[in-house]
Amino acid sequence: MEVFLQHIINGLSMGSVYGLVALGYTMVYGILKLINFAHGDVYMLGAYFGFFFAHKLGFAETPSLFGIVVVLILSMISCGIVGFLIERLAYRPLRHMPRINLLITAIGVSLLLENGGQMLFGVDPKFFPEMIESKILFSFGEVSISNFQVIIVAVSMIFMILIQFVIFRTRVGKAMQAVSFNHTYASLMGINIDRIISFTFVLGSMLAAVGGILVRLAYPKIDPLMGIVFGLKAFVAAVLGGIGNIPGAIVGAMIMGLSEEMVVGYLSSTYRDALAFLLLILILLLRPAGLLGKKSAEKV
Amino acid sequence: MKSFKWVSVLLTILLTISCTKTEDKNVIKIGEYGSLTGPEATFGTSTHNGIMLAMDDVNAQGGINGKQIRVLTIDDQGKAEEAVTAVTKLITSNNVVAILGEVASTRSLAGAPIAQRYKVPMVSPSSTNEKVTQVGDFIFRTCFIDPFQGKVMAEFAHKNLKAKKVAILRDVKSDYSVGLAEAFNKVFLKLGGQVLADLSYTGGDIDFKAQLTTIRSKRVDAIFIPGYYTDVGLIARQTRELGIQAPLLGGDGWDSSKLVEIGGKALENSYFSNHYSAESKDPKVLAFVEKYKKVYGEVPDGLAAMGYDAALILIDALKRSKNHTPQEIRDALAQTKNFQAVTGVISFNENRDAEKAAVVLVVNGEGKFRYVSSVNP
Amino acid sequence: MKRNLLLFCIIIGLLLGGNFLFPLGLNPYFYLILIMCGVNIILGVSLNIINGMAGQFSMGHAGFMAVGAYTSAAVTYYGLLPHASSYFTQPIFFLISVLAGALVSALFGYVVGLPSLRLRGDYLGIVTLGFGEIIRVIILNMNVLGGARGFTGIPIWSNFFWVGFFVVMVVMVSFRLRNSYHGRALFSIREDEVASEAMGINISGYKVRAFVLSSFFAGIAGGLFAHIQGYLDPGTFTFLKSFDAIIIVVLGGMGSISGAVVAATVTTILLEALRELQRFTGGVDLRMIIYPVVLLSLMLARPQGLFGNKELSLRKKR
Numbered sequence: 005m006e007v008f009l010q011h012i013i014n015g016l017s018m019g020s021v022y023g024l025v026a027l028g029y030t031m032v033y034g035i036l037k038l039i040n041f042a043h044g045d046v047y048m049l050g051a052y053f054g055f056f057f058a059h060k061l062g063f064a065e066t067p068s069l070f071g072i073v074v075v076l077i078l079s080m081i082s083c084g085i086v087g088f089l090i091e092r093l094a095y096r097p098l099r100h101m102p103r104i105n106l107l108i109t110a111i112g113v114s115l116l117l118e119n120g121g122q123m124l125f126g127v128d129p130k131f132f133p134e135m136i137e138s139k140i141l142f143s144f145g146e147v148s149i150s151n152f153q154v155i156i157v158a159v160s161m162i163f164m165i166l167i168q169f170v171i172f173r174t175r176v177g178k179a180m181q182a183v184s185f186n187h188t189y190a191s192l193m194g195i196n197i198d199r200i201i202s203f204t205f206v207l208g209s210m211l212a213a214v215g216g217i218l219v220r221l222a223y224p225k226i227d228p229l230m231g232i233v234f235g236l237k238a239f240v241a242a243v244l245g246g247i248g249n250i251p252g253a254i255v256g257a258m259i260m261g262l263s264e265e266m267v268v269g270y271l272s273s274t275y276r277d278a279l280a281f282l283l284l285i286l287i288l289l290l291r292p293a294g295l296l297g298k299k300s301a302e303k304v
Numbered sequence: 305m306k307s308f309k310w311v312s313v314l315l316t317i318l319l320t321i322s323c324t325k326t327e328d329k330n331v332i333k334i335g336e337y338g339s340l341t342g343p344e345a346t347f348g349t350s351t352h353n354g355i356m357l358a359m360d361d362v363n364a365q366g367g368i369n370g371k372q373i374r375v376l377t378i379d380d381q382g383k384a385e386e387a388v389t390a391v392t393k394l395i396t397s398n399n400v401v402a403i404l405g406e407v408a409s410t411r412s413l414a415g416a417p418i419a420q421r422y423k424v425p426m427v428s429p430s431s432t433n434e435k436v437t438q439v440g441d442f443i444f445r446t447c448f449i450d451p452f453q454g455k456v457m458a459e460f461a462h463k464n465l466k467a468k469k470v471a472i473l474r475d476v477k478s479d480y481s482v483g484l485a486e487a488f489n490k491v492f493l494k495l496g497g498q499v500l501a502d503l504s505y506t507g508g509d510i511d512f513k514a515q516l517t518t519i520r521s522k523r524v525d526a527i528f529i530p531g532y533y534t535d536v537g538l539i540a541r542q543t544r545e546l547g548i549q550a551p552l553l554g555g556d557g558w559d560s561s562k563l564v565e566i567g568g569k570a571l572e573n574s575y576f577s578n579h580y581s582a583e584s585k586d587p588k589v590l591a592f593v594e595k596y597k598k599v600y601g602e603v604p605d606g607l608a609a610m611g612y613d614a615a616l617i618l619i620d621a622l623k624r625s626k627n628h629t630p631q632e633i634r635d636a637l638a639q640t641k642n643f644q645a646v647t648g649v650i651s652f653n654e655n656r657d658a659e660k661a662a663v664v665l666v667v668n669g670e671g672k673f674r675y676v677s678s679v680n681p
Numbered sequence: 682m683k684r685n686l687l688l689f690c691i692i693i694g695l696l697l698g699g700n701f702l703f704p705l706g707l708n709p710y711f712y713l714i715l716i717m718c719g720v721n722i723i724l725g726v727s728l729n730i731i732n733g734m735a736g737q738f739s740m741g742h743a744g745f746m747a748v749g750a751y752t753s754a755a756v757t758y759y760g761l762l763p764h765a766s767s768y769f770t771q772p773i774f775f776l777i778s779v780l781a782g783a784l785v786s787a788l789f790g791y792v793v794g795l796p797s798l799r800l801r802g803d804y805l806g807i808v809t810l811g812f813g814e815i816i817r818v819i820i821l822n823m824n825v826l827g828g829a830r831g832f833t834g835i836p837i838w839s840n841f842f843w844v845g846f847f848v849v850m851v852v853m854v855s856f857r858l859r860n861s862y863h864g865r866a867l868f869s870i871r872e873d874e875v876a877s878e879a880m881g882i883n884i885s886g887y888k889v890r891a892f893v894l895s896s897f898f899a900g901i902a903g904g905l906f907a908h909i910q911g912y913l914d915p916g917t918f919t920f921l922k923s924f925d926a927i928i929i930v931v932l933g934g935m936g937s938i939s940g941a942v943v944a945a946t947v948t949t950i951l952l953e954a955l956r957e958l959q960r961f962t963g964g965v966d967l968r969m970i971i972y973p974v975v976l977l978s979l980m981l982a983r984p985q986g987l988f989g990n991k992e993l994s995l996r997k998k999r
Contacts, residue, residue: 007518007521010517011514014514018511094981098981101984103803104736104802104935105980107806108927108928108931109977109981111924111976112974113977115976116970119972119973122341122969123970129346131562131566143547148545152545223510224541225534225538227534233508236810240811265513268514269514269518273476273506273512273514274476274504275818276509278818278819281810281812281814281815284807285808285812288808341969383914383917384910384913388713388912389710389717389953392713396710397708410914410916413831414912417833418911435833476822479829479831482829
């Protein structure tokens with residue numbers, strides 16, 4: 005029983021991080037109907053920016069809460085810029101092309117970021133400086149919750165609530181929803197499509213940056229190829245919940261985290277990655293709109 | 305079509321460039337293939353650095369009988385099919401007389417059959433899977449093999465740590481890890497111990513809590529983790545985060561300064577087997593470490609030392625071969641006995657595996673590796 | 682009919698001749714590249730059928746190649762090798778082996794295609810990507826196929842003749858398909874599915890058939906690949922390999938068979954030739970940067986690829 009509980013805690017913790025990245029995917033897909041393959045790599049860049057800033061600003065030597073916050077904000081800004089550039093340079097010129105071209109471009113950007121990262125940062129994994137010491141916060145019997153897990157869940161929740169607020173309670177958010185509905189009609193309403201799309205990318209990239217740094221606290225290893233599989237799983241989480249659906253992304257991510265933990269714990273870790281795809285296939289075959297998605301009839 | 309013509313012109317130019325063979329009679333060409341990019345790039349790069357250190361040294365001292373050694377390096381990106389192309393190219397297009405490589409047994413297994421087919425000697429600095437030298441009599445390795453290393457740690461666990469029940473956590477993606485785990489398992493059971501859990505992870509994973517939670521429930525005396533340092537550091541951390549206090553054991557894949565950088569305090573009082581100890585007061589080791597630090601600006605890891613030694617042994621064989629033909633080099637290599645290398649005294653046995661001692665190191669409180677004991681074959 | 686027979690004999694003759702001459706005159710390294718060109722051509726042309734002609738974006742092609750490669754390797758190693766090695770039986774066994782791989786691959790194509798092809802666009806891509814990964818993970822865990830250690834000891838049976846033979850066969854079938862009723866149905870599905878269905882075309886049927894054919898050919902490529910490398914590693918068949926195939930199809934122009942052929946040849950040779958670049962850049966492998974940059978510039982400047990929708994034609998323009 006206690007082992008089971010521990011698995012649940014582990015799963016929820018991983019799930020919240022998947023959630024942060026899944027939100028980015030789902031927002032971009034909602035607006036552009038594009039699977040931004042490069043999103044996982046933005047997550048990777050977030051971790052690297054964090055690493056870079058932590059060392060440059062000397063926080064690596066003197067860990068502190070203030071340090072983490074500063075590094076987080078700087079990294080978010082940098083990733084926001086990266087996201088903006090990617091959209092502007094790679095996706096915008098192709099916006100009117102068939103979707104396949106956009107998909108291929110996304111793959112190209114992703115490959116470029118990965119291999120460019122390998123060239124720039126060196127291929128060996130780097131290790132994130134220990135900014136907070138690992139402590140077991142609560143433990144009853146065989147179950148223990150570390151401070152990392154609490155921080156990850158807490159911070160993720162905060163950001164997810166923030167995003168919900170932005171999308172559902174602000175004007176910009178309403179504009180985003182309008183654009184995701186239909187570009188032409190939205191622009192007829194006086195919304196500047198380009199700006200909204202850029203804004204969405206920036207927002208999504210910032211979330212990815214947060215995800216990248218949060219995970220580093222508990223799992224301090226970073227390498228240029230870390231974004232691929234993680235990003236893919238976050239994407240699956242988004243689809244699970246219903247792509248384009250914000251709360252869906254969070255639900256999907258939690259399911260993703262939990263099931264992964266269960267499979268690895270009770271079956272075998274070798275099928276961990278395959279599980280993500282299995283879930284995806286099942287959901288797409290049984291309920292393609294996702295758990296929280298709505299079935300929409302396709303207009304001919 | 306204009307673009308068609310353009311493309312074909314470009315292609316022809318490129319092919320011609322690649323065809324130009326710089327004919328140098330006064331040069332001995334050695335090939336090297338390794339993973340300089342890709343997920344295991346650090347292994348390839350370290351080995352490469354070690355090899356070049358040795359080669360540059362020899363060249364600076366006049367080369368072999370007046371001839372300079374030229375090392376042609378091809379990056380196989382960590383992919384087996386690239387390894388095949390690389391070895392084929394080195395032998396047939398670049399006409400090398402011997403090959404150094406590869407670090408990973410997977411890629412050595414891909415490249416060895418080709419070297420054997422064309423009868424060019426191949427020396428692997430660190431592939432420990434038994435099958436590698438079984439490919440043929442032109443394939444050598446300057447490291448010990450997994451069965452030996454597994455035995456070392458199993459005996460250490462049983463005799464020195466008095467462990468009766470252990471758990472094994474292996475990297476299913478690496479045949480090095482799988483082979484080592486198997487070897488340990490066999491010997492430990494024979495010694496009368498129990499393996500209460502034999503779990504796996506995939507190299508590159510960052511979260512191991514699921515497996516560790518299961519291990520925790522078994523209450524073992526020690527955990528054997530025969531993986532690479534990139535994962536072991538994280539595993540160690542999470543072990544302590546879950547409250548597991550048992551000592552951790554491992555193999556030469558742990559050998560790197562980065563291990564403690566990531567694992568931190570979690571690794572205190574953990575043991576692993578290795579080819580050599582950087583602490584050794586042996587003048588050869590000291591000289592090597594000094595030289596390496598001067599050229600590359602960092603402390604060499606085990607792979608760099610292995611690369612260095614493999615290169616040294618090859619150089620020695622070259623010196624003993626009259627005309628530097630592949631066959632002569634092979635024969636000279638086979639006769640290598642008691643070669644004083646940095647990582648120990650090396651002799652090739654009849655399987656062309658290196659007979660050398662292994663050391664057991666412990667990670668102490670300050671994160672340094674301290675020598676515990678040696679085990680001879 | 683007679684003309685076709687004559688053409689067939691000429692081609693076989695040329696291939697046999699080439700098979701003798703090439704290994705003699707050509708350095709084994711270039712020979713290897715030539716064979717790999719052939720394998721990539723088959724891979725590209727096979728993907729072109731489903732991605733290019735039918736417009737169904739499949740991203741798991743590496744999985745089918747893997748199935749073909751491992752199956753044929755297993756058939757050779759476990760079934761035929763103990764009995765083989767005569768000069769006459771070897772080609773027959775090889776043919777059996779490759780075809781076995783292709784058939785199993787086609788079967789997988791059916792199993793994967795049937796549920797997946799209901800989905801459209803990006804979803805189909807991700808699902809096929811998923812299947813490809815699942816296949817790879819399963820192979821990774823099958824010790825009888827070598828698992829993580831890889832499958833060693835495959836005899837080198839692929840040669841210019843066989844690769845050339847299959848290239849010619851695959852290309853010819855693709856061309857015949859393209860100019861047939863079935864091919865036109867595929868193109869119409871690509872252009873507008875709803876309209877096609879309204880015209881009475883059974884889109885599911887055609888899609889699945891195209892998928893199965895595509896997987897069959899991918900299996901052939903896999904079998905040939907296995908018997909020239911002599912060694913199989915599951916790490917070869919990741920989604921990156923699927924992307925390689927996609928890039929070939931896109932570069933050549935989606936739907937164009939000659940485009941895929943040219944693109945496969947160009948990329949294989951280019952990637953090898955660029956290896957020499959390492960001499961100038963001090964060992965840093967720039968290829969992996971150039972690769973995506975070329976892809977991106979292609980998308981931005983000439984998204985229809987080299988040939989667009991056209992083909993190289995030997996017929997006079999009317």
